[in-house]
Amino acid sequence: MNERPVMMKIEKAVDEAKDTKTFWFSGRVGAKPGQFVMLWLPGSGQKPFGISYQERGSFALTIRRVGGFTKELFKLGTGDRVGIQGPYGKPFSMKGDNVVLIGGGYGTAPLALLADEMARKGKNVHMITGAAGKEFLLYQKRFEKSKVKTTYATDDGSFGHKGFCTECLVDSVKSGNIDYVYCCGPEKMMVKVFEICNKKEIPGEFSLERYMKCGFGVCGSCTLDPTGWRVCKDGPVFTLEQLKKVDEFGKYKRDGSGKKGKL
């Protein structure tokens, strides 16, 4: 664990999908699937990103360009250095033998690492991944090469199922032998997955996003109502049973000043 940021060279920055790049680093962070690092760009800030690949001697982050910080990051390439601090957070438990992993947008990133590790352990992994359109879908080639079963969904129908990926989950759980669900993506989508799992009494885990500043449980920015759990330290992965106690799940989140706002 790196308590302070360690300046690491970007090995390569690969286009993964539209507005989305995977940044590779050589070195080890020793992360478990679901954990994240705080990435420091001197002068631009420090923000949380999940680990999407971990191979012998290297790891990667898959990042969507959304605002000021990620825009600066996208200017960097091979040889440029950024600070990597962590990894932090509670990982996915890796429970279950017949599991569905369901990811929306860049939420597929931490789940892909989970898929790698669970498939390696001989578990049956079904990956359902959704995006707005074909151009945003992640890791098709990566999954083709693995033992992971895949289902794709796009909002515009440009690839795979036309509609929400949650509709594919409904089909998948009908088969009856799914014993665990892992989910990461936009919160509205996670709420649907939560409802489906809750109704079918399938246990599950969900990776939440809240505004993080320190990343290690001190500043209080990412605490949830009404439990006061810290997403960075007590999460970001929470079980379905835990989320039943989190009233703000699916309703609101706070910004960097602590003000409540829309999801």
Next chain:
Amino acid sequence: MSGLKVDLCGLKLKNPLILASGILGVTKSSLKNVAQNGAGAVTIKSVSREPRKGHKTPIIQVDGDVMINAVGYSNPGLSESRKEFTGLGEVGVPVIASILGTDAEEFAYMAGNFLPGDFSAVELPLSCPHTPGYGMLAGQGTPEATYEITAAVKKSTKLPVIVKLSPSIQALGEVAKAAEKAGADAINMGNTVGPGMFIDARAKKPVLDFKFGGLSGPAIKAISVRCVYDVYKAVRIPVIGTGGVTTGIDAIEMIMAGASAVGVGSAVHYRDMDVFRKIADEMSVFMKSEGYPSVNEMVGLAHE
């Protein structure tokens, strides 16, 4: 253990451990979580009149026993915070407000408009070392400014007023006396030390985006204990000893230096949320083995 009970200027605490301002206390839920983990009282993160985004990240860094921060008083401002901190009875222990002002007038405005709500006391941090416009960077740590601000707040609220001082003040005794003369009910000694700076050799830059920040954590304990010792000698009002307390023995040392209650902040990182319960248990064990029936009996013992 009932021997841990203390009375701090009218606040009845089940134990002397108080969550320090700025660690976790952004929301009521967070305060409740800390209370359930054993704190005797909790302090909210300081609130200003207008919303503040705070400094850019990184805002907190750790290097072994030293924590450095330049959070920059991020908070949603007076009106959002009033909504956030209602129904504080739910928290289960006394809640202390922490209010900010750029001058005595603004402090008085904050006291008049944010308090009393369900708060049990109010704290004035005249001592932040890294936020322009406030605390040390605005000259609020002098005897004159301390007197003026404390007196103005006393006029605007009936709640007990706690004045939080900086360990970097040279004439600590005089500043503490000025607070007492202006009517302060207690002194919190104290805020972070420094400011200090971490530089990353490979980045060739300070790590905190604000460049410098206040030091906290186990490494500053020797400084805070000495400051508490000095302030205890200077005033008659009770002192809250804050800075570097991580274990039960640390808390006892602080109390023997003259603290009636003990602030705990960075230790949440070093020993996690249940640090309050751990410290309280360790205090009980010590008190039992050394034969102290109550915390009161230990206050200031190092002066005898």
